[in-house]
Amino acid sequence: MLEELKKEVYAANLLLVKYGLVIFTWGNVSGLDAASGLFVIKPSGVAYDDLRAADMVVVDMEGKVAEGKLNPSSDTLTHLEIYKNIKSVCGITHTHSKWATVWAQAKRGIPALGTTHADYFYGEVPCTRDLTDDEIKKEYEKNTGRVIAEAFLGRDPMSVPAALVASHGPFAWGRSAVHSVENAVVLEEAAHMAYASATLKEGILPMQKSLLDKHFLRKHGKDAYYGQK
């Protein structure tokens, strides 16, 4: 089932290697089939070199394996919670990419300091609150997805398609598995630049609101004019 989506999710997982976002098995990409409510995800702990499209695991909205011989990613229930809570998301990428993780370990959101950031993220990429000890002990992976959703209360998560989980690392999403990887790549670059700008200039402030608007909206939304028609 969902053979095309498996191929797409498989290819998206390999992009993590291409873009240098993962070491060993540290990352996973999933893709949602909105029609059936099933999603496809990388199996847990399998090396990228050994991975095949056929190994992808199909999971339903209860978190049960609908097809596949391998265990799905240990982060599966976090993916599930994001799909449930954030409308329009059809792909999710989780990594421990270096610079986004650096901010997550510092428990700080990544401020919008320049147009590189603004071209993809319409404002600060938030960092979640700490989970409580109880939330960690029971339903840890599900609760991780919940605090991500919580970090977007009053904001549109499709205009800031990523979050940092405190003391953990980044999740990025998008309209497809491949889009979520693209957002994860940009997040990593923006995180590195923001680290360096923040250590170069103490008390650095976010960019002007009007410039943030200009850059995000020239690439996204109804009046976008970047790229080809």
Added chain:
Amino acid sequence: MLEELKKEVYAANLLLVKYGLVIFTWGNVSGLDAASGLFVIKPSGVAYDDLRAADMVVVDMEGKVAEGKLNPSSDTLTHLEIYKNIKSVCGITHTHSKWATVWAQAKRGIPALGTTHADYFYGEVPCTRDLTDDEIKKEYEKNTGRVIAEAFLGRDPMSVPAALVASHGPFAWGRSAVHSVENAVVLEEAAHMAYASATLKEGILPMQKSLLDKHFLRKHGKDAYYGQK
């Protein structure tokens, strides 16, 4: 028209990939044909892998497409403004290269701290002032070019062939498209070194004036003695 220049500008755009200055479609190089007042520039949002010399767009000094099926770079009017305001420029490179962008995000010019910088840039590489909200809302790309020119009032922009646009990133220029890329590469290296020197030594001061003179002038100008005749 301008088939040779298209090939040169195409090749110069690919150098951005070779030297690691770009991710995805984040950069563009243009080249001016001084005789006709037309310039050739990368199309907007096209991946470097898919780019062909024939895709290059020819633009006139009014900012209108003189030849080409694709939209020119969204930064085209900034290139145009630089060609209009800075005499002798025949090539321009714009990127979001990491370390130059770090300084742009900190809204600080890159000080001349050593001979690596001085061999190419005769003093600090300036950072522009912020655009006003009005300048951002109307004619944003044109105004970006204007504040670059403004940053060189009283200075010779051909002896400091680059500027940082605040909260954005670097523009570099030169006597040809390829020269502008070379200057962008050096700018990136100088920006990285300056970041590290500035974080290693608080309150770091620019290099001696006499050493700056020596290095810039042994490579540039009538008494240059670096390289082969």
Added chain:
Amino acid sequence: MLEELKKEVYAANLLLVKYGLVIFTWGNVSGLDAASGLFVIKPSGVAYDDLRAADMVVVDMEGKVAEGKLNPSSDTLTHLEIYKNIKSVCGITHTHSKWATVWAQAKRGIPALGTTHADYFYGEVPCTRDLTDDEIKKEYEKNTGRVIAEAFLGRDPMSVPAALVASHGPFAWGRSAVHSVENAVVLEEAAHMAYASATLKEGILPMQKSLLDKHFLRKHGKDAYYGQK
């Protein structure tokens, strides 16, 4: 003798090059044959390009060469002391990998700041005390192994399979030569992230205890559920 182990240790040494942990001859991996009490180690000062499996040196628990024409690594007696003092270790990796060495030079242990660290190291990776001048002058290599063991008094060295030697660099270990290299790779990544998080946020604190428990124990121990069965 121990031809299979020689091949394994040889291959593990080459992984140091693959993962970018070494320059020139700066690193060595050994593997223990628990049954005979002999271990196999890289010869001293031989370039990785010139290395062959047959060059591996077999050493006994007195530190004497049991087989091999070349001198064993100058760090052999440190490996020996670790094998003697830390039960269950069957592989040891020593490198001067950049970021772990940065912490060793600062004489600071690497704090557990996030789940990347917690997935492999159950708490801070300790830094040894300084050796005394006498310990350096006499039996230096052996004493280096001793202060590593000393750093784990009251802790389980198999749940934190690495240590930093002050003003020197990291040693990592594991259930085999290859596992020790894997731990050395993770240590390097965790060290880099911790450096950046610590310079981004002054006075950074270790992660929550409950999160550290959750991540270490979901990958290790009897209730582990990461990966495939």
Added chain:
Amino acid sequence: MLEELKKEVYAANLLLVKYGLVIFTWGNVSGLDAASGLFVIKPSGVAYDDLRAADMVVVDMEGKVAEGKLNPSSDTLTHLEIYKNIKSVCGITHTHSKWATVWAQAKRGIPALGTTHADYFYGEVPCTRDLTDDEIKKEYEKNTGRVIAEAFLGRDPMSVPAALVASHGPFAWGRSAVHSVENAVVLEEAAHMAYASATLKEGILPMQKSLLDKHFLRKHGKDAYYGQK
């Protein structure tokens, strides 16, 4: 003349590219033929891709070209001054490698913070004083060599085979052209580590004297026991 030395110096220059120490034409290696007092050096401003062994320039101890059609490196008179002033040097490498240059721009010597440094450099790698304006205006390249020699008054430059020229970059030397490149590679690595250790730990102090002695002397001098006989 000196065809073998030309090949060696040519190969040593290409090592600068292999080890990532240079961009464009920013670096040069020379080698001395002690018997004749002639040295061989890279021509000025020639790209490494275009370089051939036959392009190497032979220079005498007066700084005159003894053989070769191309101009020698613009740094030739600095090399010459080092050969004149530092006994036993038969190879010199000059680069603008990133991390060594970062320290040079901060006008700080690189402290001996760990055994990586101590294995090659017996103490701090010094940074020269600033040249006076007069020294820059007249005989600049020769005076650069002089302040390097001056930085070693009372120290043995063969046990610390490198120096940083203030606001400029590193020079390294050795018993041959290739050895000088090896020392330049180690210097760059030690410089990067020292930068990070110093920014991680304010007021960091050099390593213990006894540990510095141990590591330098186990690799160098009459009682060395590192490597193979």
